[in-house]
Amino acid sequence: MDDNIEVPKYFICPISLEIMKDPVTAVSGITYDRESIEHWLYKSNNTICPVTKQPLPRDSDLTPNHTLRRLIKAWCAGNAANGIEPIPSPKPPLSRFYVINLIRDLSFPDLQMKTLQKLEALALENERNRVLMVEAGLGEGLISFIILCYEKRETNGLEEALSLFRLVRTPLGKSRGPLTENDEIIESLMWVLGCDRLHDNVVIKSQAAYALKVIIQKANPRMLESLKPDFFKNILSHIGELGNTCRKGLNSLLCVLLDACPWGRNRVWMVESGAVVDLIEVEIRSPEKKTTELVLGILYHLCSCADARAQLLSHTAGIAVVTRPILKVSSMADDRALSIIWLISKYCGTNEVVEEMLRVGTVAKLCMVMQENCAPHLKENAREILMTHSDVWNDSLSLDVSTLTR
Template sequence: MGDIEVCQYFICPISLQIMKDPVTTITGITYDRESIEQWLLTSKKTTCPVTKQPLQKDPDLTPNHTLHRLIQGWCTQNASHGIDIIPTPKRPLDKFQVLKLIKHLWQPELQLKTIKQLVSLAAENEKNRKYMIEAGLPKEMLVFIVTCFEQGQIDGLEEALGILNFIQIPSAETKPILLENHDLIIKSLTWVLGCEMKNQVTVKSHTMLVLKTIIEACTSSNVLELVTPEFFKRIVEVLRSGITQQGINAALDVLLEACAWSRNLIRMIEANTVFELIELELSFPEKKTTELILGILCNLCSCPDGRAQFLSHRGSIAVVSMKILGVSPKAGDRAVLILSMICNFFGTYMVLQEMLKVGAVEKLSSLTKIDCASFLKEEASEILRLHFPEWKDSPCIDRFQSIRVKPR
């Protein structure tokens, strides 16, 4: 703004910028709407920043129309100096407007326009999202997705899933819906995972995040107990085709949760989950992703078919061995448990030689010497003891260690 003098009353006390939408609190101080709303949303103590007097979390903010007109006039006068003209602010969203939009959502001629408007409003600010939750929009979006599934319609799905990710489905509202319709909702989201759409990565990532949220909200209702083989097939396809990092972790969280039921383990193995998880781990993902992958593999390797599928991948032993040290204690624990199950049930000459070749034996040997959890040290020692005859000549097993792991 150079040398242009700005009236101090035009400046927001919080942002120290010219106000675009001046509003006055009950303390008599005027702020820019966005600034004071953000202040009250994020501040631990809801007080007026200037007077320090208490304010409500959702206070009555009175638009200061006179000041806004003065600011607009000043901006117009100084437009030649590079000052942007401030538009008349939109009326802030309230619960009643959201309810009106929900009615429009179910009118076919207004449906697409309405859902796009809702996405835009959800993206604007936290207050809009709060009103959407109060008006019951999460439930309406789930019903909309189910309706799309029943009618085979994909228009509006991307927006509906985007809204659900913006406003975060509250568990108190989700539980009653799921208890009545959880089969249909899970089937609908499974169907979405198989749909061909323009923004594939975004849609499928959002779908996995919604699935995760729903399942976490209803852990006591066993929503994953009766899922179909198609459910796991679609999730594995999504992991194979590629989605966002958030989406990957959400998909893995869902698979790990599903491992609680033995029938799900069989279905996951049939969907080639073990092989795809090893492929994913070979891409060197972040720590949390590795921990989730190894957690799922631990469960799947408890089944004979899971162990067989594990060994059918040429890089399986190598990639798991790499995670014994250097990722996290949780990842190390799970990696050792996987190798323990492989050794106990598939300890063939070829498997044991592969473990030696890729450094698994060396990593297990290191675990017995370093400061780590006692049960992990014991598990590593037990693997070394059971297969000492095959590994005794390896340079990574020193003389002192061979005394400790030698078979009784």
């Protein structure tokens, strides 16, 4: 484009600062290029008009500005000799009715693969399509398809369905439906994780782990209360497998365990399945911010049980693994780590344990928390732990603990 060409101001999108290809007017009265405003609303999750700062709900109408588009099109054609490219014809917005028909086609074996490919192509186009597909029931349709594969012990189309499930990101919407009350959903996804025919397919297993995380997050409390010991044993075995190959899959399964922790019986079964040792090993092998936060969150819940505390202390790296993240990862990790150490200090504070805390640097970290700009409740936890065992630690520290915590 010739630098001397002056583009009319009202042809320019306020977001992209480029000539609009498909101008649409928001409820705030401002006109934007459709691609830019949809990215602002759907992908960036903004709820205000970027120009007027007025509320702009994501589900508000974007009205095509046909008059402005004709003006832009005519101006581009008139300046073609100056290097101005013509704007393409806008693609019609995706129809909800069309998506619903595609979802229905998933129940016909002859149409399944072609339908999955069509749905994936639509989902890849833009965020607006993905939101509309979710609202049309795509998540439920994909779950039904996965259950059907489980019932038939058929893996054809599983990879495509799970990939699409991951792509749309919020496949079950905000509310619980009949599918999140069906125990067969969990059985189906556990089958995918353990399927011999998919033994080497880490991608599919990672996607299945993500789907399981979403289901557990949306599950009816009755479903979470009815989880069996074998469920936790299997999850822990897959954590070991995915921990070495796929971070996303590992974190999804850790989220599953964390969401199941509020139920006491689940915590007991996790402990009996060896979860404490497995989690410590995960943190030793692959420390990373999100993984560390999840591991510490689960360990905090489990350490409400005496058996879990005993397992943690019996591991040679147990206290060290909990101590290491303090002041190094995040405030969430600090909170969870200090809560675990507080439980150990209160219920298992033998001389041997207290000396181990000194040896691996726990006491030093607690002193640092007292001196850093940390949240008041973290300082209070650190102060209480230090004061509880100050008579032991004063003999080994050059600084009087009581002076620091006063």
